[in-house]
Amino acid sequence: VVSTQSTVGAGFCVAMFCDLRLTGQTVKLGANFLRVGISPGMGGSYTIPTKLSDQASKEIILTGRLFSGEEAERMGVVMRALPDKTQESSGINAEYGGGR
Numbered sequence: 001v002v003s004t005q006s007t008v009g010a011g012f013c014v015a016m017f018c019d020l021r022l023t024g025q026t027v028k029l030g031a032n033f034l035r036v037g038i039s040p041g042m043g044g045s046y047t048i049p050t051k052l053s054d055q056a057s058k059e060i061i062l063t064g065r066l067f068s069g070e071e072a073e074r075m076g077v078v079m080r081a082l083p084d085k086t087q088e089s090s091g092i093n094a095e096y097g098g099g100r
Contacts, residue, residue: 003027003078008066013044016051021078023069029077034064052076 001015003023012031015021023029031048033040040048040061049057056075059065069081 003029003069006066008032010042010044013040013042013047016047016077017043022080022082023072023078024084025069025081026084027069027081028066029069029072030064030066031060032064032066034062 001018001021003015003021004027006028007015007023008028008030009032012029031040031044033044039045045061048060052060053076056077059075060077067075067077069078072078073081
């Protein structure tokens, strides 16, 4: 999945099911369910802890904090945080095998 806009809440949880996750450096991501008093839905309570480290999972689920694409890459949430201008499909396709 390629995230070119903010991916928060259910969208974040759905993205965690994907094998390859790319995003822009300034895109905001997070599972902010805690802020509205509920546990992560859309499979988030399963995918977040199974795909990420224990510490990163706890930070995401227990704080509800939003973070940038660059921080998501450091945490292991995404494979790569691309410069925002690279997010356009032609640049991503060329780099990841979809372009000709």
